[in-house]
Amino acid sequence: MTTDWTPAALSRDIPAASAAPGQLGETDLAIWRSASGRIAAWSDRCPHRGMRLSHGFVRGERLSCIYHGWGYGEGGQCVRIPAHPELTPPEAIKVPVFAAAEASGVVWVADGTPAGAPPEFPGFEGFRSLRIHAPATVLARAFGGAGHVIEGTLGPCAVVALIQPLPGNVSALHLLAPEGAGPATLDALSLAAEALRRTAEAQAEQAEEETA
Amino acid sequence: MSDQGAMRDHWYPVGMTKQLTAGGRDTLLMGEPIRVYLDNGAPAVSDGTGRSLPVIDRFGHVWTSLGAPNRDLFTIPEADQPGRRLVDVGVCRVRCSPLRAVENFLDIAHFPFVHTDILGSEPHTEVQRYEVEIREDVDEVWATKVKFYQPQAAKSAEGGITTDYMYRVCAPTCSVLYKTCPPKPGEWDVIALFVQPLTETLCEVWPWMALYDDAAEMTDLIHFQQMIFVQDRSVLENQLPALLPLDPGMEIPTRADMTSIAYRRWLKRHGFTYGAQLVAA
Known part of the structure; x- marks a missing residue:
């Protein structure tokens, strides 16, 4: 797998508090933007029952699965399981996370940590x-x-x-x-x-x- | 076909009895073409070679098997209670594993998110502890003492109530649920999910109900249930992998998933693996 940046979406197509499907090679991605505007690219699969997270909903800085509402925050960590509101989800429940960055209105993704920032196209x-x-x-x-x-x-x-x-x-x-x-x-x-x-x-x- | 495994010798729904014609309905059962038709007024099923397959006409549906079933199709004793309305809901085709369709039917935790403001609503998301067992005498999975708060539990429900549920898996692709019956306290409404496995990743779902609701129009009862299944379909067609993983590791359950865990164990124990994935990919 390359650690170069791959263009996967346009910034304008993923407004704040929304998610959309994307791809990196063979991997299906959920590309989403938090309410405060942070872009992220995660594996498009909830670890619970395999539902596509790109169908999910964004509240604040979390992406939640549409199936059972499991909420995921920083680093893909599960932070909320609505069926068990009192439970602190185990650390093992985590969505694989990919690198994501924006430049010239393009969302670039990578598996691993690319050496530099994605390319800019001034103008x-x-x-x-x-x-x-x-x-x-x-x-x-x-x-x-x-x-x-x-x-x-x-x-x-x-x-x-x-x-x-x-x-x-x-x-x-x-x-x-x-x-x-x-x-x-x-x-x-x-x-x-x-x-x-x-x-x-x-x-x-x-x-x-x-x-x- | 070897991937049919032990499921070959079981009964499957293949059509609604009332809809049968002499011309018949061409369909699939576990990848094999079959025809379901009326032969001198009686339901009949033949396979792609013209061989006659065994037939049972029960619960408004025609049932058949590609193999040699060693026991009768399950019964639903409540269906014979007087005063119940028997509702053939119709068919809903879903691009998913037949086993995933059943597992979704056994799940209550998705109600607030998939059937929002109907079968569940935030913040009433908690799933309380309930009981699950495999009843060895009848070889069925049972979940009891299931409770969930619902804004509109049934067509006949007015306002929110806490609904009691019981679930029963009585065949590899069939489940029956019993739930609080709003117009008749103390009795249970019966809703069944009969799933026809067309292929490992394509099925036709035939919901069927035996209700004590005598107020609602039949078409409204049918529309209510169809709306629920169309909502389920949007999830079922977007699960990865398409096949139901039977080995732990691929998916992470919690206590709310005890029925699903028991169902998966029961499937694996019996070699009911058509539509399942055994080794974590």
Whole structure:
């Protein structure tokens, strides 16, 4: 497992006191933000009965499982079991925690402790994430680039494209737009991103047929 | 199929008797295609090769087995008490292990969070100590003296009450619960969960009730129970792993989960592992 930062979500898609599903390689994540704004990435599984924590609810600085309301705080430690209000939960009840940090409106995650902070892209901010049914290499090529971090032009404006490879020949495209871009520009960028998705998915399908 | 294990020789619900037609219903039982139909007015079941399977018509449902059951389908004596309304709720398909569906039915601690303001509400979340046993004479799991505060325990309940429950697991994928009956103190409402295992991670749930509620419309009774199961489904389809872990270590129970612990032990002891995971992944 790499200890590099992986882009997993956009900050704007996880407002305060909410949780959303994410991925790091094969691992399903619950990415959540506390009421005070702290971002965290945990294993998407309550240790009690295996329920996805990304379906859970946030109160204050805790993420709680939607199934039985078990509450988890700092470091993934279980701090509350509603069925036994008087009980101090054993230390062993803990959700595996991943590193999470934000830069340029992107939530970056890592397994382990990366050497430095995640990359900044001055002048850009997170705009939109798309899930694309094409491998990362095909998506990069459709964009006209290579690698997982591509700076270029899409539709009406300059963009930063962060490509996150996912299991099953799927990718996430986390798109950064110029700070302060107006609604018309962003609308056109959105359409261009959807066109890119169609192109990448068509190319992936074609490549699959050729190998079949 | 070897993964059917000891569950092959048990009875499973495969349809509602009232809904049967001569054309029949094509469905699955533990991965094998079967057809449930009316043959000269009587329920019949055949497998993919045309072989006739054994049939029992009970509790409003048709029951069958792929193997050779060595005992009759369980009974629910309360179902024969006069004055009860027997309610075939219908079917709810859930992408989960049939065993997880039963385990969820045995659980009360989720009421305030999954059935909020209906079967439970914060801050009334505490699960008091109750009793669990495996009754060796009938080979069933029983939980008794279960109590829980509920804002609207049943369609017939007005306002919050502390509800008494008893739970009974009478077959690998069937459970019956008994709960306080608001219009008739001293009696129990009976709600059963009959689960048809389509595959190890897909099931059809057939709830069935025998109630003393004579005020509510049948459709309202059905809608109430369907609403509850749709809420359960949102959890059941999002548990990881999909298979029910029978070995300790993969999931951490507490005292409130004593019924679930006994159910898992009982499944493991009998080799009822279709829909289960034996080794912690």
